[in-house]
Amino acid sequence: MAVEAPIRIGILGCAEIARKLSRAISLSPNAALSAVASRSIDKARAFAVANGFPPHAKIYGSYESLLDDPDIDAVYVPLPTSLHLHWAVLAAKKSKHLLLEKPVGLNVSEFDTILEAVDSSGVQLMDGTMWMHHPRTLAMKDFLSDADRFGQLKTVHACFSFAADPDFLKNDIRVKPDLDGLGALGDAGWYCIRSILWAANFEPPKTVIALPGAALNESGVILACGASLHWEDGKSATFHCSFLSNLTMDITAIGTKGTLHVNDFVIPYQEKEAYFSTGTETGFNELVTGWVPQPSKHVVITDLPQEARMVREFANLVGAIKNGSKPEKKWPIISRKTQLILDAVKASIDKGFTPVEVVY
Amino acid sequence: MAVEAPIRIGILGCAEIARKLSRAISLSPNAALSAVASRSIDKARAFAVANGFPPHAKIYGSYESLLDDPDIDAVYVPLPTSLHLHWAVLAAKKSKHLLLEKPVGLNVSEFDTILEAVDSSGVQLMDGTMWMHHPRTLAMKDFLSDADRFGQLKTVHACFSFAADPDFLKNDIRVKPDLDGLGALGDAGWYCIRSILWAANFEPPKTVIALPGAALNESGVILACGASLHWEDGKSATFHCSFLSNLTMDITAIGTKGTLHVNDFVIPYQEKEAYFSTGTETGFNELVTGWVPQPSKHVVITDLPQEARMVREFANLVGAIKNGSKPEKKWPIISRKTQLILDAVKASIDKGFTPVEVVY
Known part of the structure; x- marks a missing residue:
């Protein structure tokens, strides 16, 4: 079996919980901590330094620019819930797989809009329910x-x-x-x-x-x-x-x-x-x-x-999609029910x- | 301090739970297993033999006769709830202190009738909530x-x-x-x-x-x-x-x-x-x-x-009443609230x- 390249994950925003996820991405054998974006590039840079990002990781001063980076496979989104709809839909449109903090949306209607974008781009959606x-x-x-x-x-x-x-x-x-x-x-x-x-x-x-x-x-x-x-x-x-x-x-x-x-x-x-x-x-x-x-x-x-097992599972699914599989529906289905x-x-x-x- | 005579307890009925209470009365240092009544005297006798009643314990073929025994201080009542009102009121009228299985009555109105009888006779009421x-x-x-x-x-x-x-x-x-x-x-x-x-x-x-x-x-x-x-x-x-x-x-x-x-x-x-x-x-x-x-x-x-600690507490209160104290209101109060x-x-x-x- 060929050694697969790790899934390159970018983080949108420097929330507290993103520190734990940065470590989880580092610990996950099939994922790479590849980028972080903040509305302030200084904040993003400080976050990367404080959270063990590798030297080649990209630092962005806006979420859009991270989403435009073709070298990023997937994003972790720990933004406030009210921002999920906008950024998750945009990320899906840019073909980024989505590891989205909970609650996924403010309501099922928002959830379904995100789900539509995800489905039409063929990307994986998983929420951040670690346990x-x-x-x-x-x-x-x-x-x-x-x-x-x-x-x-x-x-x-x-x-x-x-x-x-x-x-x-x-x-x-x-x-x-x-x-x-x-x-x-x-x-x-x-x-x-x-x-x-x-x-x-x-x-x-x-x-x-x-x-x-x-x-x-x-x-x-x-x-x-x-x-x-x-x-x-x-x-x-x-x-x-x-x-x-x-x-x-x-x-x-x-x-x-x-x-x-x-x-x-x-x-x-x-x-x-x-x-x-x-x-x-x-x-x-x-x-x-x-x-x-x-x-x-x-x-x-x-x-x-x-949380590292969550990242590993997410990255496995993303890897499988890159190899031709369909997204795993189980995760969005249980998210939506929640x-x-x-x-x-x-x-x-x-x-x-x-x-x-x-x-x- | 003079050695107090143990509180003499009679049991009304041979319910399963009465086996546990018989042992509890035996284990309690200030209580004596003094009588048991059943509508069938044979059943009462068999119960006494099977549950370690002392040889001098009284065996009765009716609840009334036990309640009429002047040598009994208190009764434990494990009868079905629908019978509590009748037998608890009668026991109180006969000046027997009452250790009554839960629920005390079928409703608060029954409870209050029992409580009136208890209060007017000056006997102790405690329910059988062991824990x-x-x-x-x-x-x-x-x-x-x-x-x-x-x-x-x-x-x-x-x-x-x-x-x-x-x-x-x-x-x-x-x-x-x-x-x-x-x-x-x-x-x-x-x-x-x-x-x-x-x-x-x-x-x-x-x-x-x-x-x-x-x-x-x-x-x-x-x-x-x-x-x-x-x-x-x-x-x-x-x-x-x-x-x-x-x-x-x-x-x-x-x-x-x-x-x-x-x-x-x-x-x-x-x-x-x-x-x-x-x-x-x-x-x-x-x-x-x-x-x-x-x-x-x-x-x-x-x-x-x-359950033996419950009997000990109950017998302590009965002993105190025999020595001139008032009944302890705490127990009927929490029973009634329940x-x-x-x-x-x-x-x-x-x-x-x-x-x-x-x-x-």
């Missing part, structure tokens, strides 16, 4: 898919909260209506919704209802909210996402025969190994004074951090916490 | 009460489910409308509601909304349901209770500064030691690739099983999952 790429996620999915160990899914609860500091709550793009207007729902809530869909084999719920009492800032941006999701077969899910509570990242999925717990699903406690616990047909001893059997803890070792439920939760909040039917 | 008496519960409460380690409570999620077998779903009293008409809500849901109130310092929520899609059997008894609870200050809680899902017993309480997780809150995995985990100001490392600090696990050793929220969830289900205001 999907951790081998732990695969191991947990094996458990959830096992009729003997887990049975049929009955309910899921997911939570992602973190206690934003006063500066974040005043200045972060995620609390600005013109930048990331979906606030905690678009940020932390995206992960909760994704985890619920993931547990439900990406079958969208029939109905979504936001829980009353969503916390909004003075501009109407969501700082904390929750919702329940309901499927026709009786499955249900709840989630809570917040910028106002201590860091928590739970998925609890309960089936007819088994239970899954994970408490650091978005970002594992440690980079090299990650845990989850499962119980199967857990029950009580004869006098109901203890559990038999008890749940057990599992550890999953990973060769690369989850965005669809996000829309439904937002609509339910806007309609006074009333049920919203999900039209897929 | 309240585990030293782990106190340790967890210390954490939740700590402004530095936990901050202000923002949200709680509780879950108690178990996978009932076909025989249970057909024949258990908890699926019979004339016996335990509240089904999974009165049984597993009681614990969830109690845990939420416990985490909220027993401040009742303002509004309760059942989640759509409660599962009912053909007689209309709840087999699975959920609800969200909402306080005026923005605190919220959700719970899920079920007879249809694998055994799971979670409390997750999240504050502004801390997070509590426990996964076996109703009945600990093991009798002698129990676990919970806490995180305080958990956050990320510099590149957001891991947690600093990570949550930590705590172990609590107990001298006696939680019953009140249970009523609200039931009302919300009956009203098509619409919000119910809690009037305390």
Whole structure:
């Protein structure tokens, strides 16, 4: 087998999260950190120096010029959500494959416009939901898919909260209506919704209802909210996402025969190994004074951090397309479903916490 | 200090759970297993033999005759909920202190009738919620009460489910409308509601909304349901209770500064030691690739099983009353609040999952 050239990735913007992705691109064996663009070329240059870009990496003072570079295969877009539509569509038109931070768009309509551009250019679209790429996620999915160990899914609860500091709550793009207007729902809530869909084999719920009492800032941006999701077969899910509570990242999925717990699903406690616990047909001893059997803890070792595995997967798909394959539809499909439920939760909040039917 | 005579406890009925309580009474240093009554004296006798009653324990063929025994100080009542009103009121009138299985009544109105009888006789009322008496519960409460380690409570999620077998779903009293008409809500849901109130310092929520899609059997008894609870200050809680899902017993309480997780809150995995985990100001490392600090696990050793600690506490209160003290109001107060929220969830289900205001 011939040694393939690494996929050359450019980064649009110098967001905090782009530092982590720069490292991930460096760590990924099939990707190269090839360019960075900022509206300020000095900022781009400083970013490249601070984040281990190789000496030949290109530095651009505008996003357009990076997109016009024929030597860039793909772009990572960590821009504020309100800018995704413009830049993702333009990138697709310039035939750049897209690794796009979540939420992909401000709503499904934006998502679909991006998707059209991607489809018509034949480029790959993948969102930046890193935890999907951790081998732990695969191991947990094996458990959830096992009729003997887990049975049929009955309910899921997911939570992602973190206690934003006063500066974040005043200045972060995620609390600005013109930048990331979906606030905690678009940020932390995206992960909760994704985890619920993931547990439900990406079958969208029939109905979504936001829980009353969503916390909004003075501009109407969501700082904390929750919702329940309901499927026709009786499955249900709840989630809570917040910028106002201590860091928590739970998925609890309960089936007819088994239970899954994970408490650091978005970002594992440690980079090299990650845990989850499962119980199967857990029950009580004869006098109901203890559990038999008890749940057990599992550890999953990973060769690369989850974000580098994401880049590796993305670059593999881009490489395959360069060799004649079609883009992998799985990733945009699960992105779109996530965005669809996000829309439904937002609509339910806007309609006074009333049920919203999900039209897929 | 004089050695006090142990509190003489009689058991009304030979329910499965009464076996566990018989052992708990035996283990409690200040209580004596003094009598058992069943509608069948043979059944009562067999129960006494099988559950280590001392030779001098009284065996009765009717509940009335046990209640008429002047040598019995207190009764433990594990009868079906629909019988609580009658027997608890009669027991109180006969001046027997009451350790009453949950749910105390079928609704708050029944609860209040029992409470009136208890108050007018000056006897102690305590419900059989065992986990309240585990030293782990106190340790967890210390954490939740700590402004530095936990901050202000923002949200709680509780879950108690178990996978009932076909025989249970057909024949258990908890699926019979004339016996335990509240089904999974009165049984597993009681614990969830109690845990939420416990985490909220027993401040009742303002509004309760059942989640759509409660599962009912053909007689209309709840087999699975959920609800969200909402306080005026923005605190919220959700719970899920079920007879249809694998055994799971979670409390997750999240504050502004801390997070509590426990996964076996109703009945600990093991009798002698129990676990919970806490995180305080958990956050990320510099590149957001891991947690600093990570949550930590705590172990609590107990001298006696939680149900024996419950009996010991109950017998202590009864002993104090015999020595001139007043009944301890704390226990009926938290029981009543639990019953009140249970009523609200039931009302919300009956009203098509619409919000119910809690009037305390």
